[in-house]
Amino acid sequence: MADVDLLITGGMVVSSQGRRPAHVAVCDGRVLTLDGAHLSAVRRIDATGLLLLPGGVDTHVHLMDPGSTDREDFPSGTRAAAVSGVTTIIEHSHGTPVRTVDDLQAKNTYLQGRSNVDFGLAAHAWPGETGAVAALRQAGAAFFKVFTCTTHGIPGHDAAALQAHLLASAEAGAVSLIHCEDESLTSAAEALLRAAGRDDPGVIPEWRSRDAEVLAAAVTALLVRRTGARAVVAHVSHPEVAGYLAAERARGARLHAETCPQYLLLREDEVHVRGAFRKFTPPARARHDADEAALWALLRDGGLTHVSSDHAPSTAEQKTSGNIWDVHFGLPGLDSTMALMLSAAARGMLAYEDVARLYSEVPARIYGLWPRKGRLSSGADADIVLVDPTARWKLQNENVFSKAGWTPYDGMEMTGRVVATYLRGDLISEHGEPADQRTGRLVAPGGTAG
Incomplete structure (x- = not known):
């Protein structure tokens, strides 16, 4: 039996305090540890060269x-x-x-x-x-x-x-x-x-x-x-x-x-x-x-x-x-x-x-969602964004998922791109395509307010 549900290895975790190499282990929708290289996992993702942001x-x-x-x-x-x-x-x-x-x-x-x-x-x-x-x-x-x-x-x-x-x-x-x-x-x-x-x-x-x-x-x-x-x-x-x-x-x-x-x-x-x-x-x-x-x-x-x-x-x-x-x-x-x-x-x-x-x-x-939201550390929801900081691409109207169908930044050259998004440890988007699982939940203030 695997130790954790998800293990993201080799990435660089970013917080307001700095960045560090990490092996992010996720269990039951929350971050278990950033030092999980030794753990077995149901799913294992190699994030070498990527940034991991909350x-x-x-x-x-x-x-x-x-x-x-x-x-x-x-x-x-x-x-x-x-x-x-x-x-x-x-x-x-x-x-x-x-x-x-x-x-x-x-x-x-x-x-x-x-x-x-x-x-x-x-x-x-x-x-x-x-x-x-x-x-x-x-x-x-x-x-x-x-x-x-x-x-x-x-x-x-x-x-x-x-x-x-x-x-x-x-x-x-x-x-x-x-x-x-x-x-x-x-x-x-x-x-x-x-x-x-x-x-x-x-x-x-x-x-x-x-x-x-x-x-x-x-x-x-x-x-x-x-x-x-x-x-x-x-x-x-x-x-x-x-x-x-x-x-x-x-x-x-x-x-x-x-x-x-x-x-x-x-x-x-x-x-x-x-x-x-x-x-x-x-x-x-x-x-x-x-x-x-x-x-x-x-x-x-x-x-x-x-x-x-x-x-x-x-x-x-x-x-x-x-x-x-x-x-x-x-x-x-x-x-x-x-x-x-x-x-x-x-x-x-x-x-x-x-x-x-x-x-x-x-x-x-x-808004009182901290410490469950807004961070990647033990006990937080495993809301994780994998970013390729070197990717070059354009914001374009045809890639807009909003019903608007346009963006005021159409044609603007971008550097750095989100390649995957996880919500409570579940993949909800990858390579610009949403999973459309609609598993979002209501969150209410209850944490430490700023």
Whole structure:
């Protein structure tokens, strides 16, 4: 009888603390040891020349399911996740917001057998409904999504409503993911642009302005500190925003700053050419190389604490059906985020240790999934990504598993590729093809929160 279920030999395990040669032994879905060369195994994999990273933990994902499944659903979105090396997601859909414990339980029931990766489910904070926070947290909501401006049909919180929510979440021990754009500024800008008859793509950065994001982020950061809450500012688009968050963290705020690849790699002026294919909010802010370089530096030094995809796809047909005001916000990202991070490491913009920190370890810690998720060490779930750091390839629309069927990075040259993904020791993708076993399970906060 074999000692373990799976033994991956000869690879180099990567964590935020460094890398080491290892022989990863897996038993009953968990890592038994990194020194298992002497053990016999049911399955034995030679990973010589490969890096072994903890599975990606993407904590900002919209799969529109149930709801707008013509845009995306759990089977297709989590196929994309598996192929890309993401083994855990936290999902929330604005089309069917989770506002009550019944909503959360119904969604979990519906999703059984629909996910290829493990998943957490977030709830939506609603102005005036702070009484729901404690019960939803107790029922396993991974976080509360909060808007400071009405977006996607979800009402925005003004400063008073945000303060009330943060006080309730602090008492309940919950985390909030906060979308920061000031509603008074976005509403005033929209009124002026519409009155001028504008419907060109250039309305996007004028409507969802840099000042609107900076103002809302600064107010949010102050309130997070004063209430003692734990929170994440979502999709930080520019170094100025990160600066306000860092200042409040230095004063004691329990506050994290999430960013996404679109802010590191896409430019503000692309919207004039690409139109609705660059309609997301906050929009891209980078205007020149210095803006991008500053964001990469913030990722390296911790000013930006972690990365997510903010996967919010629409098909090409949906992006071109209607004017710029009417088409959906959002980009597909699950297919590409890990690839872009690995390629950044190959180019020296990050280290592979940074990839493990930013896209696995820190998000797992923030949302209470650590130590079971986000690491490769004894006792953790055997969520393992095998990476060939020398592989050269292109991100292309035809290789996208999301229902979107396109990527904003089409044609971009990549170095480093995921060759296999394991979820709790089971192979869920190999050589760019998903197993589509749909064995993903609900995961709820319960570990050590960051």
